[in-house]
Amino acid sequence: MDFNLxxxxxxxxxxxxxxxxxxxxxxxxxxxxxFETRFENDDNWEYYRSCIDNAAxxxxxxxxxxxxYGGRELSYIEQALFAQSAEYHRVPAIDVHLSxxxxxxxxxxxxxxxxEWLPRMAxxxxxxxxxxxxxxxxxxxxxxxxxxxxxxxxxxINGQKIWTTGAHRANHLFILARTNPDVKKSKGLTYFLCDxxxxxxxxxxxxxxxxxxxxxxxxxxxVRVPKKNIVGEVDNGWYVTMAGxxxxxxxxxxxxxxxxxxxxxxxxxxxxxRGGKAISQDPMVRRKLAKMAVDLEKARQWAYWVSWQQSADxxxxxxxxxxxxxxxxFMVRMSNEAVEIMGLYGTLKQGSKWAxxxxxxxxxxxxxxxxxxxxxxxxxxxNIIAWMGLGLPRMK
Amino acid sequence: xxxxxxxxxxxxxNSARDFFEKELPKEVVKELEVDPLGYSxxxxxxxxxxxxxxxxxPEQYGGAEFGFLELVMLLDEMGRACLPGxxxxxxxxxxxxxxxxxxxxxxSELLPKLASGDLxxxxxxxxxxxxxxxxxxxxxxxxxxxxxxxxxxxxFVHDAHCADYILCxxxxxxxxxxxxxxxxxxxxxxxxxxxxxxxxxxxxxxQNEIIFDNVVVPAENMIGEVDHGWPVIKRVLEExxxxxxxxxxxxxxxTVETSANYAKERVQYDHPIGAYGSIQHYLADMWIEAxxxxxxxxxxxWSLEQETPCSAEVAKAKTCVNEAYKYCTRMGVQIHGxxxxxxxxxxxxxxxxxxxxxxxxxxxxDSLIKIAQEMGL
Numbered sequence: 001m002d003f004n005l006x007x008x009x010x011x012x013x014x015x016x017x018x019x020x021x022x023x024x025x026x027x028x029x030x031x032x033x034x035f036e037t038r039f040e041n042d043d044n045w046e047y048y049r050s051c052i053d054n055a056a057x058x059x060x061x062x063x064x065x066x067x068x069y070g071g072r073e074l075s076y077i078e079q080a081l082f083a084q085s086a087e088y089h090r091v092p093a094i095d096v097h098l099s100x101x102x103x104x105x106x107x108x109x110x111x112x113x114x115x116e117w118l119p120r121m122a123x124x125x126x127x128x129x130x131x132x133x134x135x136x137x138x139x140x141x142x143x144x145x146x147x148x149x150x151x152x153x154x155x156x157i158n159g160q161k162i163w164t165t166g167a168h169r170a171n172h173l174f175i176l177a178r179t180n181p182d183v184k185k186s187k188g189l190t191y192f193l194c195d196x197x198x199x200x201x202x203x204x205x206x207x208x209x210x211x212x213x214x215x216x217x218x219x220x221x222x223v224r225v226p227k228k229n230i231v232g233e234v235d236n237g238w239y240v241t242m243a244g245x246x247x248x249x250x251x252x253x254x255x256x257x258x259x260x261x262x263x264x265x266x267x268x269x270x271x272x273x274r275g276g277k278a279i280s281q282d283p284m285v286r287r288k289l290a291k292m293a294v295d296l297e298k299a300r301q302w303a304y305w306v307s308w309q310q311s312a313d314x315x316x317x318x319x320x321x322x323x324x325x326x327x328x329x330f331m332v333r334m335s336n337e338a339v340e341i342m343g344l345y346g347t348l349k350q351g352s353k354w355a356x357x358x359x360x361x362x363x364x365x366x367x368x369x370x371x372x373x374x375x376x377x378x379x380x381x382x383n384i385i386a387w388m389g390l391g392l393p394r395m396k
Numbered sequence: 397x398x399x400x401x402x403x404x405x406x407x408x409x410n411s412a413r414d415f416f417e418k419e420l421p422k423e424v425v426k427e428l429e430v431d432p433l434g435y436s437x438x439x440x441x442x443x444x445x446x447x448x449x450x451x452x453x454p455e456q457y458g459g460a461e462f463g464f465l466e467l468v469m470l471l472d473e474m475g476r477a478c479l480p481g482x483x484x485x486x487x488x489x490x491x492x493x494x495x496x497x498x499x500x501x502x503x504s505e506l507l508p509k510l511a512s513g514d515l516x517x518x519x520x521x522x523x524x525x526x527x528x529x530x531x532x533x534x535x536x537x538x539x540x541x542x543x544x545x546x547x548x549x550x551x552f553v554h555d556a557h558c559a560d561y562i563l564c565x566x567x568x569x570x571x572x573x574x575x576x577x578x579x580x581x582x583x584x585x586x587x588x589x590x591x592x593x594x595x596x597x598x599x600x601x602x603q604n605e606i607i608f609d610n611v612v613v614p615a616e617n618m619i620g621e622v623d624h625g626w627p628v629i630k631r632v633l634e635e636x637x638x639x640x641x642x643x644x645x646x647x648x649x650x651t652v653e654t655s656a657n658y659a660k661e662r663v664q665y666d667h668p669i670g671a672y673g674s675i676q677h678y679l680a681d682m683w684i685e686a687x688x689x690x691x692x693x694x695x696x697x698w699s700l701e702q703e704t705p706c707s708a709e710v711a712k713a714k715t716c717v718n719e720a721y722k723y724c725t726r727m728g729v730q731i732h733g734x735x736x737x738x739x740x741x742x743x744x745x746x747x748x749x750x751x752x753x754x755x756x757x758x759x760x761x762d763s764l765i766k767i768a769q770e771m772g773l
Contacts (some may be wrong), residue, residue, distance in 0.1 A: 001399055001400070002397065002399070002698075009397065200530055281773075289771065289773065294712045297716075301692050304397065308399050381680075382677045395667065395671045
C-alpha cells in the first residue's frame with residue numbers, strides 16, 4: 001500500500017500547479033470560483049473562456065482521451081490531479097459537459113462523429129449545454145417525451161428541456177430525445193449533438209433562488225438536426241448517456257475546492273473576534289471546524305479509492321455514486337456551517353459593504369442545494385448503491 | 397499510488413476469516429462474555445501456532461516481523477469475529493512497549509515468549525480520572541533502594557485478571573509537568589499489595605480495577621528510561637487507536653452484510669423489506685460509512701508505518717470509525733426490528749462493542765480537540 005504519488009505523477013502535479021497558480025492571478029475582481037460563477041456575468045464568462053483556451057493550447061482538454069484522438073490517455077488518478085489543481089486555484093479549466101460528451105462519443109461515436117467533433121472540443125471551440133431533463137422527467141430521465149421524428153436526412157425535434165446549465169452561454173447542445181415510442185422507455189432514445197443557433201431553439205432564463213442565472217429552459221419547435229449528428233445508433237441513446245458518466249468521478253476537484261474554502265474560513269476565524277478573543281479559540285467553533293476536516297478527509301480517502309477502482313473497473317457504479325452523494329451533501333452541510341460560524345457576516349452577499357470572503361458561503365449554501373439534486377439526486381445515488389452495490393430488490 | 401491490499405495481506409485476511417468462522421462461533425463468544433477467564437486458552441494456542449502473537453515481533457526474537465498493516469488485516473477479522481481475550485492487550489499494547497523501550501536483556505527474555513504465545517500482558521494506564529492524557533496519572537512509583545514502591549488505582553484495565561505481567565504506567569517524579577516524570581514498570585500481578593477486581597462493562601470485555609498498595613517492584617523491572625516513559629506510551633496509544641479502528645471496521649462490514657441479507661429475507665406487506673426505500677437508504681448510508689471508515693483506517697495505518705508525525709491522521713480516522721461503527725450497529729438493529737434487540741441474535745454483540753470501542757484510545761470529543769490543535773487554529 002502506498003499513498004505517495006509516483007515521481008511522474010508528482011511532476012505532472014507540479015506542472016498543473018504552476019499553470020493554475022498563474023491563471024488564478026488573472027481572475028476578475030468578483031471571481032469566487034465554483035461552478036456557477038462562470039455563467040453569471042460577462043466578465044466571469046470571458047475569464048472562463050480564456051482559461052479554457054489556455055488549457056486547450058496545452059492540450060489539456062483531452063487528457064483522458066486515446067492518443068489517436070489527440071488525448072494523453074491519462075489515468076483516472078492523473079485526471080484527478082488535474083481537477084484538484086484547477087479547483088484548488090479556483091481556475092475554471094474544467095467543462096464537465098466536455099467530459100460527459102467526449103466519454104459518450106469515444107464509447108459509441110462513429111469515426112465521422114469522432115473526427116468532426118473531438119478536435120474542435122479539444123481546441124476549446126465547443127461550449128456544450130445539456131438537454132436531458134424535462135419538467136416531467138428528472139430522476140426518471142428515461143421517461144422523457146421530447147420527440148425526434150425522422151424526416152429525410154434529418155430528425156425533427158419537438159419538446160421542452162429544463163435545467164439546461166449555461167444554455168445562455170453555450171454554442172452547442174447535446175440532446176436526448178425519443179425516437180421510438182413503441183418500445184421500453186429506455187430503449188427508444190437517441191443522442192443528438194446540435195448547434196444552438198439551429199432555427200426553432202428558444203432558451204428561457206430560469207432564476208435560481210438567489211436570482212443568479214445558471215439554469216435555463218430550452219424549447220424545441222420543429223428543430224432540424226442532421227442524422228450525421230447522432231452519437232451511436234438510433235434508439236441506443238440511453239447507453240451513450242450511461243457511457244457519458246465514464247470519466248473521473250472521484251470528486252477530487254470538489255474536494256480541492258472545499259479545501260481552499262476551508263482555508264479561507266479558518267483564516268476568517270483567526271481574525272474575527274468575539275468577547276475579545278479570536279473565534280478560532282472558541283471550543284464550539286473548533287469542534288465544527290474539526291468535524292469539517294474529518295469529513296473532508298473522508299471524501300479525500302474515498303476519492304483515492306474511487307480513482308483506483310475506476311482504473312480497475314470503469315463500470316463499478318456504487319463507489320462513484322457514494323462519492324457524488326457524500327460530497328454534495330457535505331457541500332451543503334459545510335456551506336451552511338460556515339454561514340453559522342461567520343454569524344451575521346455569513347449572510348452578507350458578495351458586493352455588499354462589510355461582506356467577508358466575497359460572500360462565498362452566502363452564495364454556496366444556496367447553490368449547493370442544486371448539487372444534491374442534479375447529476376443523480378442523493379436519493380438516486382443511494383438507490384444505485386442499494387440495488388447495484390448491495391443487491392437489494394427493486395420494487396416493480 | 398497503490399492503495400489496495402497486497403496479495404499477501406489479502407491472503408492473511410482471508411485465512412484469518414476462515415479460521416474464525418471455523419473456530420469461534422458467536423455462541424462461544426457469548427459464553428466467554430460471562431466466563432471469568434473470558435477467553436479460550438486452546439484458541440489462543442492455535443493463534444500462537446499460526447504465528448499471530450509474534451506477527452510484528454522482529455525475526456531475531458522469534459517473530460514474523462510483519463508490519464502494522466499486516467496486523468490490521470488480522471485485527472479486522474478479529475473484530476468481525478468478536479474475538480475475546482488478551483490478544484489486543486498483549487500484541488498491540490504490551491509487546492510494542494517492550495520493543496520500543498526494553499533493554500536488550502529484557503527484549504531477549506520477553507519477546508520470544510510473547511512471540512510463542514507463552515506470555516500475556518496487560519497495560520495499566522488509565523485511572524479513575526478516565527482519561528488517556530498524562531495528566532490523568534496519579535499512581536506513584538517511589539524509588540526505594542533497588543526497588544520502586546507503587547501506590548495508586550488503575551481502572552479500565554483490560555485483561556489484568558489473566559496477565560502474566562502488568563505494565564504499570566506511574567509517576568516517578570511527582571513535581572513535574574504531566575508528561576514528564578512518567579515511567580513504565582513490569583509488575584508481577586501476584587505481588588503483595590495488588591488487588592484486582594473485575595468490572596462489568598457494556599461489551600463484557602473483561603476490564604478490571606487494580607489497586608496498588610505499597611507494591612514493591614524491582615528496579616530492573618522498569619521498561620525504558622526513568623521519567624521518560626510518556627513518549628513510548630503516546631506512540632503506543634496512536635497505534636492502539638488505529639488498531640482499534642481495524643477491529644471496528646471488521647464489525648462494520650459484518651453489520652452491513654448481515655443487515656442487507658436480512659433485508660432480502662424478511663418479508664412484510666408481501667415484499668422483502670429490502671425493497672422499501674427507507675431500508676435501502678439506511679443500508680446505502682451504512683455501506684458508505686463502513687467503506688469510508690475502512691479507507692481512513694488504512695490511510696492512518698500506512699501513515700503510522702511511515703514513522704512521520706501523523707497525529708491528525710490518527711485522530712481523523714478514530715473520529716470517523718467511532719461514528720461509523722456506532723451508526724452502522726444502531727441502524728443494523730433498527731433494520732432487524734425486534735429480533736435485533738435480543739441476546740439470541742448476534743447483532744447485539746456488535747452494538748455493544750461499538751459503544752465501548754468508540755471510547756477506547758480516543759473518543760470522538762478528544763479526537764476532535766486534537767484535530768483542531770493540529771489544524772493550527
